[in-house]
Amino acid sequence: MNLFAQIFYLLRKEITLEWRQKYAISGILLYVLSTVFIVYISFQNIGPQVWNVLFWVIMLFASVNAVMKSFVQESGYRQLYYFQLLHPVAILLSKMIYNSLLLLLLGGLTFLALSFVAGNPVQEAGNFALALFLGSTGFSITFTFVSAIAAKADNSSTLMAILSFPVVIPILLLLVNLSAHSIGLLSGTDIGDKISLLAAVDLILVAMGLVLFPFLWRD
Amino acid sequence: MKYWWKILGVLILLYTIFVGMLTPLKTGITDASPVSLHTGRSEVVTVQGYNSFFTKEKENLRAWLKMSNQKALAAKHIEVVDDRVVKLTFDIPAYLPVDQKVKDFTLLIDSPVDGASVLPGGIVVTQDSVNVALGDLVWTNAEISQLHEKQAFTFPFRNILGETIRNTYYHVPLWMAMFIILTAGMVMSIRYLWKSNADDDRKAMALTNVGLLLGILGLITGAIWAKFTWGKFWSWDVKQNMTAIALLIYGAYFVLRASFEDPEKRARVSAVFNIFAFASLVPLLYIIPKLTDSLHPGAGGNIAFGSQDLDNTMKLVFRPAIIGWTLLGIWIGEIVLRTARLRDRLMEV
Structure with missing residues (x-):
């Protein structure tokens, strides 16, 4: 079975599993909705700048929670089974792609929920969608890989936050900056620079992940 | 002479301290x-x-x-x-x-x-x-011509910096030494993954330890400098924030190490994290500050060190200072390494 077929099967397996036990995905969706609502009733009036920051902070925390389970909550025996059967790159890539899709969904939902209660300040929808896409990819790459690291340790849920937050901050900063452009808080011509930088950071991290993951899984 | 580099490091640092502190500023x-x-x-x-x-x-x-x-x-x-x-x-x-x-x-x-x-x-x-x-x-124009050069070994006088310009020999070289040593630590992590030799992991740990120390010192010297020139210890400057994050990353490295019992597993997982963290550190410290406005030289249109701020007399002290701090860092790292080796041997007994 070649790599792409493996990735495809693993991806299908993830989605089927998620669909069968709906509590995980519905749990994370409820998490987003209740966070948005808590934020809304605490702030009441949310200006564009606060909206921008809140959106990404909610995304950040929801993403950590959503992605954490990808390696941490999977039983050791099942992982052993996968690793005997499949290429480690296929395992990591399928998780990353699946998590990107999940986070994109999560981001869309956060956007809808936040716009519903606090209004929609986005002026350039295309740029914002691009930021959302690059953001969910970047979050997914970082958090998936860090969750693979954290899963090896005993106290993994604390470690997950400690390890991933500092690593993800450059991506988060670029995202806040990029979406501030699309909301009209910032103007300037260097938006292309930031998009390519974000894409480059995503690429570097995915390359590092693919190179390093085979060392991580063998026990 | 087996320890020539230690002596060289100390001599260079003494030279930096004496020449850097005693040379007068220009008028x-x-x-x-x-x-x-x-x-x-x-x-x-x-x-x-x-x-x-x-x-x-x-x-x-x-x-x-x-x-x-x-x-x-x-x-x-x-x-x-x-x-x-x-x-x-x-x-x-x-x-x-x-x-x-x-x-x-x-x-x-x-x-x-x-x-x-x-x-x-x-x-x-x-x-x-x-x-x-x-x-x-x-308008009666007076041409400015035939300006004199001060004929003495002096450091340049900059209006806001004043005497604090001497911090160039501490703050900046400490940073560069940190980066050199953290890079060496990452290379050791790569070598560990390649050869699975337990001593490489200890070396990576020792070097990262020293890198963190130099980073903290660089941050403190920078904060003191900022207090005198920008008015506050912490000015929400992009490089200051990025540095704090970089130190958090390496703090996390040590938390990660502490959470493993099995030394082989600890070595492998922390080597993986060290390389991954280093890859995210480079955009953090070198690319993002260049894109944003910063009070630091070399960002947001400020002139960079090397073009105007660092004249030839300062280079005579600044460049050796980088080597001196790096050698001192390697020395400290060697001591950390030897302690770690002894501790591991004790565990085996």
């Missing part, structure tokens, strides 16, 4: 009053010099108010009060050849003993009404 202007002048008057400006010797060769002292590279106004009369204080009399014409109501001038004093010293944009002249043509007509 500069710290203060001028009054700062605000008016057209059509004869104004007397009292100038405070720094490291200046105005009384020597006072008849050859010259002073200008420089408007642009072509236009300057010479002082009509120069009265030397003492070595540090000089009173300059300027006849400001009734109209200036600019279409601005308020124009800033650079004060320039030249002396054969001290060389040329400047107060950039330090004097403002207000005109009653703007008339460029008339201003051109009444």
